[in-house]
Amino acid sequence: MLELRDVTKVVGRETHIRGVSMALERGSLNVLLGPTRSGKTSLMRLMAGLDRPASGDILMDGKSVVGVPVQKRNVAMVYQQFINYPTLTVYENIASPLRVAGRDKATIEAEVRKAAALLRLEPYLERTPLELSGGQQQRTALARALVKGADLVLLDEPLANLDYKLREELRAELPKIFAESGTIFVYATTEPSEALLLGGNTATLSEGRVTQYGPTPEVFRNPVDLVTARTFSDPPLNMLKVTKRGDRFHGPQDTAIAAPASAMALADGTYVLGFRPHHLYLDPPGPQAVALKARVAVTEITGSESFVHLDHGGERWVALAHGVRSIEVDEDLTVYLDPQRLFVFGSDWLLAAAPALRSAA
């Protein structure tokens, strides 16, 4: 088990990591989710032992490893950039950690062949990494991390520089490949969808702080605060500042939204409503829907979906609609909210009420 206790990392005058505490179980898959510069890489470097924390303690199976040099720790790391040894062949690249560990020739041969077969690198073993495509280079780096049999495998946005198809393919395989090794698997990503696809546990990061750590679906459904919810939503969560009076939320432009059952008991006061882009509808989703007026700012069409950026009061919203819609910029549009799908955050940004699970999705 890898345990971080109140770990802080300061570089110059900037605090990269502030007071992070978390415990990662053996054999678990952990996703670090956060936008760029939120501290994912810094946190991984601390876990690997490439950097020393300014304060706090890092324990591996109960023993502090803060002073242990990275060579002595049994970790493996894969970077977002494809990092291999350009002068060595793919075979030697994969064999490198085993060679350093002084394993015998037969073991090295067997391990390298096994990893190469798993990552489909067999035809390229005699080439050098620069003669491979990006995906093959990254698979080489992954194979090297795999053969080591490390206690802790850190993948820092390993698929970010790959094309879409390869990313899909590798993402599905990665957890399986590392699952049987019983390692602590840490995966950093900026994409909420990637975290959901990988499953496991997710830690959401924002400005060097872990805002929430728990099972991925749990974090997604019940974010503890607004920051977590915004991190775990792409495009970011839409927000609407409202005042609760009785059983209604009153917003700007005379909006009145009936409070959902989960928020009925909340005291009167100011709240922030959060709703995901696919819960901002262009067509009324049902009789309970609340209609709002908004002005179109930008539209983006991806093919099967349309993103419509809207201005409502001082807020910029994004609506995700299926199909290709022809919507003109500066058009005034009526959009709909489903009160059942609202997150309610208090004025302190902590979650006050989350939408109930849908019984039949």
Add this chain to the structure above:
Amino acid sequence: MGRARFSWIVPTLYIIFLLLPIYWLVNMSFKTNQEILSIFTLWPQNPTLANYRVIFTDPAWYNGYINSIIYVVLNTVISVAVALPAAYAFSRYRFLGDKHLFFWLLTNRMAPPAVFVLPFFQLYSAFGLIDTHIAVAIAHCLFNVPLAVWILEGFMSGVPKEIDETAYIDGYSFPRFFTKIFMPLIASGIGVAAFFCFMFSWVELLIARTLTTTDAKPIAATMTRTVSASGLDWGVLAAAGVLTIIPGALVIYFVRNYIAKGFALGRV
């Protein structure tokens, strides 16, 4: 169209002007002194190898080449060996005054070598190093180590730091990583740095001549001392000049693909 037809003129003229003195040197080296001094000929009328024979048979001549090569190779090895760790430190670590120190290194090249002749002569005399190969080799380090550090730093900074970290994560110790992974990666940089050290040490005359008398006398010094009772021996001098160009030409051949990057101090 008209422009393209004559576009070869300027480069051709340029190359002719560049090569003319070298051609003339080669031309003279195959002539007799009599022919050189009496008539103007575009190529040797009576080609002779006598000039070269003199150099390869007279120890006073060929020892000059041996001395030069010994101290140049010594200097190249010392310069690169010292510059490698220094360049790694400059490229990978931030420390107090690193940028100033790095720039200060280069300022060593800004003083004319003549400035250092007197202190060097005094110092080396005191240590009894005058007229030894190592004396010249060490003296040339003053110019070559900073240059090698600058070139190597440029090449090293082109290698992502993540490669170092991946090696440490894989379990490599620093010396093992440096020799097994890192040095092969910057092999071309090491080659270019060695080439520049070789060249500067090879063409440097003032310090080399001041610190030597007979046993370690460089070829360039030998060439300046060929005035005999019968005047200058033009043919032999020309042949010596031709032979002086050859080592540089050989070395440049091996690093020809990286020279441009080397002149940019590895920063391309």
